[in-house]
Amino acid sequence: MSFALAGRYFDGLTAQAIDATLNVDAEGGVTLEPPLRPSSLQFSLLSADSRIAGLPATLRFPDGAVFETPDHDTLAICLHHFGRRYGHLHRLEKKIINAIVASVLVLGFAGVSYFWGIGLVARAVAPLVPTEVEQQLGSSVLDQLDKLVLEPTQLSSERQQQITRLFAADTAHYHGSYQLRLAFRHGHYLAANAFALPGGTIVLTDELAMLADNDAQLSGVLLHELGHLEHRHLMRNIISQSAVGVVTLLILGDAGTVSNLVLALPNILLQTAFSREAEREADDYAVAQMRQLGIATSEFGNILARLESYYHACRSKTASENGPQQDEAIKRCVAAKQANPTSGQDDNTGGWTDYLSTHPATRERIDRLSK
Amino acid sequence: MDRPINDTNNNNSRQALEFTGSGTEYFGIWIVNLALTIVTLGIFSAWAKVRRLRYFYGHTRLDGHGFEYLGDPKRILIGRLIAVSLLAIYSAVTRYLPAYAFPLVCVLAVLIPFILVSSIAFTLRNTAYRHIRFRFRTSYAAAYKVVWLPILLSLLLAGFVYSALPQQLASNQGAMVDKANLLPQILLLCFIPMIPWLDYLRARFVIDHSQYGSLRCNFTAGAGSFYGLYGLMLVITLGAMLLLLMILGVIFSAIFVGKPPTNPAALGKMVLVIVIPVYLVMFLLSGWFTSRRNTLLRNSAMFGKQALSGDFKGGAMAWILFTNLLGMVFTLGLFYPWAAVRQARYNAVHTWIPTEELASVTAEHDVDRSAVGEEIGDFFDIDIGL
Numbered sequence: 188m189s190f191a192l193a194g195r196y197f198d199g200l201t202a203q204a205i206d207a208t209l210n211v212d213a214e215g216g217v218t219l220e221p222p223l224r225p226s227s228l229q230f231s232l233l234s235a236d237s238r239i240a241g242l243p244a245t246l247r248f249p250d251g252a253v254f255e256t257p258d259h260d261t262l263a264i265c266l267h268h269f270g271r272r273y274g275h276l277h278r279l280e281k282k283i284i285n286a287i288v289a290s291v292l293v294l295g296f297a298g299v300s301y302f303w304g305i306g307l308v309a310r311a312v313a314p315l316v317p318t319e320v321e322q323q324l325g326s327s328v329l330d331q332l333d334k335l336v337l338e339p340t341q342l343s344s345e346r347q348q349q350i351t352r353l354f355a356a357d358t359a360h361y362h363g364s365y366q367l368r369l370a371f372r373h374g375h376y377l378a379a380n381a382f383a384l385p386g387g388t389i390v391l392t393d394e395l396a397m398l399a400d401n402d403a404q405l406s407g408v409l410l411h412e413l414g415h416l417e418h419r420h421l422m423r424n425i426i427s428q429s430a431v432g433v434v435t436l437l438i439l440g441d442a443g444t445v446s447n448l449v450l451a452l453p454n455i456l457l458q459t460a461f462s463r464e465a466e467r468e469a470d471d472y473a474v475a476q477m478r479q480l481g482i483a484t485s486e487f488g489n490i491l492a493r494l495e496s497y498y499h500a501c502r503s504k505t506a507s508e509n510g511p512q513q514d515e516a517i518k519r520c521v522a523a524k525q526a527n528p529t530s531g532q533d534d535n536t537g538g539w540t541d542y543l544s545t546h547p548a549t550r551e552r553i554d555r556l557s558k
Numbered sequence: 559m560d561r562p563i564n565d566t567n568n569n570n571s572r573q574a575l576e577f578t579g580s581g582t583e584y585f586g587i588w589i590v591n592l593a594l595t596i597v598t599l600g601i602f603s604a605w606a607k608v609r610r611l612r613y614f615y616g617h618t619r620l621d622g623h624g625f626e627y628l629g630d631p632k633r634i635l636i637g638r639l640i641a642v643s644l645l646a647i648y649s650a651v652t653r654y655l656p657a658y659a660f661p662l663v664c665v666l667a668v669l670i671p672f673i674l675v676s677s678i679a680f681t682l683r684n685t686a687y688r689h690i691r692f693r694f695r696t697s698y699a700a701a702y703k704v705v706w707l708p709i710l711l712s713l714l715l716a717g718f719v720y721s722a723l724p725q726q727l728a729s730n731q732g733a734m735v736d737k738a739n740l741l742p743q744i745l746l747l748c749f750i751p752m753i754p755w756l757d758y759l760r761a762r763f764v765i766d767h768s769q770y771g772s773l774r775c776n777f778t779a780g781a782g783s784f785y786g787l788y789g790l791m792l793v794i795t796l797g798a799m800l801l802l803l804m805i806l807g808v809i810f811s812a813i814f815v816g817k818p819p820t821n822p823a824a825l826g827k828m829v830l831v832i833v834i835p836v837y838l839v840m841f842l843l844s845g846w847f848t849s850r851r852n853t854l855l856r857n858s859a860m861f862g863k864q865a866l867s868g869d870f871k872g873g874a875m876a877w878i879l880f881t882n883l884l885g886m887v888f889t890l891g892l893f894y895p896w897a898a899v900r901q902a903r904y905n906a907v908h909t910w911i912p913t914e915e916l917a918s919v920t921a922e923h924d925v926d927r928s929a930v931g932e933e934i935g936d937f938f939d940i941d942i943g944l
Contacts, residue, residue: 197689202771202919204623204688239609240583242616242624251921253689276609280586289593294890296596320654327656334739429649 188213190265194243194256196223209246209254211265224252230269235262238277301431306461309426313419318364321422322386329370329384340371341510342393347371350396350405354389357406357480363417369409371396378502379494379517381408383415385422394505397514398493398521406480407473407487414472420465427461467555474556488553495549496524571914572867575906578624579617581896587613588895604635614898615685618906621913628691629684667709671701678764690771690921697767704759708752716741716748754788755781757851765859771919778865779858787854791847798839806832838880845876856909864912871908878904 189212196207196219208220215230228248236245244262246254256262259274266273279285340347354369361367365387374380374392381391389412391405399405415421470487477484501520508516591606611627618625648666652659679694686692723737723744758781765777809831849870856868878900885893 199689200921202688202690202917236612237609239612239616240587241578241580242612245626251689280590282586286586286589289589290892292593293589293596294892297890316654324654324656432649 188268190261190268192254192256192258192261192265194254194258197253197255198223199248199251199253204255207254209256215269219254224248230265235266235271235273238274240277240281305427305430306423306464308430309423312426313422316422318386322366325384325386325388329388329390332390333372336376337390337392338373338375340393341373341513342371342396346396350391353402353405354409357410357476358413360479361413365416367413367416375506378506379497381412383412383421387416389413389416394497394513394517395494397517398497399490400493401486403477403482403486404490404493406482407477407484407490410473410476411469411487413476414469415465417472418465418468420469424461424465466552470552470556484556488556491549491553491556492525493521496521496528500524572864572910572912573621575909575911576619577617577899577903577906578619579613579899579902581899584613584899585892585895589892601635604631604638607631607634614902618902620687620911621916623688626686626689627684628686629680667705671698671705674705675701678767682768687770688916688919690919692768692770693922695767695769700763700767704756704763708756708759709749712745712749712752715751716745719744719748754784757788758784761855761858765855769922770861770916771921773862773915773919775862776860777858778860779854783854783858787847787850791843791850794846795843798843802835802839806835841880841883842872842876845874845879846872848879849875852905852908861912862915864914866912867910869908869910870904874904 189210192209192211194207194209195204196209197204205221205223207223210218210220211230212218216227217230217233218224218227232249233246233254236247238244238259243255243257244259246256246262248254263273342350350371351369354367358367368388370388370390372390372392374394377392379392379394379398381389381395383389389409391409395408396405399408473487474484477487497517497520501517501524504520505513505516587609591602591609594602595606608627608629608631611629615625615627648662651662675694675696675698679696682692682694684691720737720741723740725737758779761784762777762779765775768775849872852870853868856866859866882893882897882900885897
């Protein structure tokens with residue numbers, strides 16, 4: 188059995204293309220017509236590039252010469268005749284059913300990783316990060332915050348000691364891996380706020396301390412932050428972000444030039460979902476701890492409601508005050524807002540703004556707590 | 559502003575590239591290779607990359623011949639493994655050991671020119687047309703000049719600005735700020751004027767050292783044309799933003815006169831009203847900029863004795879960018895093959911290549927260069943595209 192392939196011959200040294208026919212005889216001897224090569228050679232010495240849709244087949248000679256032919260079918264029969272495979276990947280790529288199966292697989296993989304797999308990996312990996320590394324990270328974050336936004340606390344030292352004692356009492360039964368520490372700062376731009384830094388430091392702003400009516404409310408807030416620490420939310424978040432970056436690159440690294448916006452989208456979505464889930468976990472932790480300590484859990488709901496009133500009506504009004512005047516201004520403003528909820532500003536109506544916010548709506552959180 | 563195609567006396571010898579691929583055909587290739595990549599835990603990605611590039615190069619045709627990508631997937635895989643390890647080290651160090659981030663950045667700064675050169679050399683060496691390879695005449699000295707000269711100059715400038723500033727500066731909140739706290743901002747501000755120069759140096763470096771077989775390329779534009787382009791972009795951007803701000807200001811003051819919006823849902827809608835026009839303007843601007851830059855690069859690149867030429871249009875480019883993004887967002891990324899093909903076709907048909915000297919080109923051989931540089935470049939987002 189012999190084969191004839193019509194195509195173009197390139198010697199690999201000049202850019203000339205010469206129309207020619209490549210003949211393969213029954214013993215696998217290769218000759219060209221017209222005779223462009225001085226001697227015949229064995230077909231087994233020619234390598235064939237794998238087939239790509241819409242492109243000619245390419246046969247390469249050992250010396251760099253190339254023969255191009257559009258006749259994939261004859262070439263496939265010829266290669267098969269001499270025991271070689273050709274075009275298997277191309278056959279896989281051109282079937283519609285394969286494209287559908289592959290689409291389902293890819294979308295399924297992306298969905299499972301983003302909504303489940305990455306979070307799971309982060310949850311497993313976060314506890315493995317050494318506490319010293321977390322402490323170093325936490326103190327460098329606090330340094331940055333001090334430089335950029337936070338200011339020294341304006342609380343009296345008696346009040347600071349009182350809150351520190353409260354925190355010590357609330358965490359007396361804590362047996363986690365962190366060395367817990369409470370830090371006071373004037374929030375200023377961050378307003379009434381509390382946050383947990385990796386390594387065990389919880390920062391409480393003056394404004395939040397002023398906003399609280401009683402110790403139980405402060406305990407709720409501090410235990411909520413302890414919940415973030417215990418669930419290692421910050422580390423998990425950092426790990427998830429790295430993982431999303433790596434997975435996105437692995438999937439779309441081959442996508443060539445894709446708009447950065449598209450690449451950023453998975454991370455933004457994950458971020459939103461993650462922080463909402465994290466808040467719920469921290470809320471649950473706080474409530475469980477409060478029950479154990481015999482603190483009225485309703486006070487946690489109360490401080491959340493006060494926070495909402497504060498952010499809706501009082502944040503900017505009270506920001507310019509200082510020290511005890513600010514304490515008084517915040518309490519007066521929140522009381523006025525709570526006595527007359529429709530005053531000043533509207534209630535949070537939820538809707539799409541709710542889905543794009545990083546915290547679950549306060550109403551939703553309070554409802555969950557009362558269950 | 560476009561340079562007419564027939565400005566030379568032998569206009570017949572310049573041909574536009576054509577692109578014969580189709581989105582539907584490429585979809586099958588892309589999705590099957592992506593699935594194989596996932597199933598093989600990323601190992602197949604090197605083969606997938608080769609198939610993607612072979613498809614796009616092969617369907618880009620000039621004078622009846624397609625281009626070819628000849629990269630070896632095994633070498634690309636090794637390069638990728640090295641790149642992933644480097645990326646892991648880089649992100650681990652910058653995240654968990656911030657104290658060591660600076661020395662690491664210094665090491666990277668020394669490595670980057672090397673990565674840049676290896677990457678360009680690998681890509682060009684593995685690009686062929688009519689079975690004659692392109693090649694890159696490696697010059698590490700020139701590469702270090704491209705990367706380091708603008709950085710050193712911006713550091714010098716920053717040092718000069720820093721020493722000229724008073725010790726204490728008034729911030730916008732009225733408080734006094736020590737100037738040492740502003741050092742990152744000063745460094746950034748002093749680097750910005752270097753960007754057009756860096757872009758120019760890079761383009762000239764790549765094109766001046768490239769050749770197709772025996773046919774050498776060279777770059778004829780000066781740094782001035784890059785400063786002109788970037789400067790115009792800056793002026794247009796500022797003008798567009800100012801105009802947008804004025805229009806939105808008029809609209810908002812008409813809607814919310816005497817009644818500031820307080821409802822979060824209303825605030826959210828207001829944000830949308832601002833964000834959508836800003837994005838549309840951004841697409842128009844980036845389309846304009848990309849097409850002007852593509853045209854400039856092509857018009858300044860000599861292929862032997864004649865220049866390439868480009869006739870990209872800002873509006874068309876912006877439309878492609880915008881609709882491609884919409885398509886990707888609304889199909890969870892499945893539109894990607896069509897988006898890539900549309901962009902490739904537009905880029906091809908607006909690039910004109912002088913063909914007169916092509917037939918007489920002969921091959922010249924170069925030592926093979928590793929794929930490591932290219933893969934590291936990919937991962938750290940060092941774009942080397944023409």
